[in-house]
Amino acid sequence: MKDYAIKGRLAVATPQANPTVEAEVRRILPNDVDYCTLRLLSESGDPKTRLIEYLTSLPETIKSQFSGLSVLNLLFGCTASSYLTDEKTEKNVLRLASEALDGAQVITATEAIKQYFNKNNIKKIGILTPYPAWLQQHAEKYWADHGVEVIATERVEIGSDDTYKIYELSTNDARPGLVRLTKEDCDAVLISGTGMPSLRLISELGSTGKKIVSSNYAMTLIGLSYLGLSPKNQKDWFN
CATH class of the missing domain: 3.40.50.12500 (Rossmann fold)
Known part of the structure; x- marks a missing residue:
């Protein structure tokens, strides 16, 4: 060690x-x-x-x-x-x-994201996910149930109800939706899900003045x- x-x-x-x-x-x-x-x-x-x-x-x-x-x-x-x-x-x-x-x-x-939200006084978020529609609904409900207002969402289409397709995505697939969310009246944008690459997006768009956090980063x-x-x-x- x-x-x-x-x-x-x-x-x-x-x-x-x-x-x-x-x-x-x-x-x-x-x-x-x-x-x-x-x-x-x-x-x-x-x-x-x-x-x-x-x-x-x-x-x-x-x-x-x-x-x-x-x-x-x-x-x-x-x-x-x-x-x-x-x-x-x-x-x-x-x-x-x-x-x-x-x-x-x-x-x-999710616990890490909640702690990040608390430390940064984040109450309103936009959510970007690569989830199928059925899982997107669970994600939005989860954050609403935990006192976080979801004011805008973007979903990267994977063409399947199975989450395995997420692992074929790249930064370029996620960028357009994230750019749109950074223009929303929210405290931060959450990139939810650990399978879609997020670090280049955080690095590139973090200078917009909007906090951007992903599952892996948090x-x-x-x-x-x-x-x-x-x-x-x-x-x-x-x-």
Whole structure:
């Protein structure tokens, strides 16, 4: 651990086919913080069931994949799992997951976003997602139920009701919708979902004066803050 994780080692839990979480977390973390990946698994062909199982099976996934590996906290990189799972169930699962990690904190993407909103006094948001319509509805309801006013939405079309198609998207697919949302009367724009690339958009459009936060960015930022650490400077994300 001292050779490659001088200031700490995190765990990053990512959906089984998601290629984006690791790539973005790697760019945000300072060089002296390392991470190990946990793949969230489900054999279900139904996307809703699969997304829920990513969360509800987390304690057993930790036990089978990490086998006692020591980490300082775990970043749970599937925003939609929280949108679809009731809070009582989620709270119990996260407690068991923390126990499986010898007490390490488990930070969901949604919890990180909520903390980011609170720290920055964000009450009104625009939401950009790559979700199918059925999941978009759950996302909007989740934030409304948590006291955040959703004043505008943009959805990147993936041509499918299955979320696997999200992983084929690029920054260029998301840019037009984000540009439109930055012109809305909101405190911030949320790029919801860990599978669609977000960091170039945050870097390029963050100078518009509108706060832009994504699931991956919030999750990593808050995870580092628990360790008293700061993220890598944005200008170094792609150097």
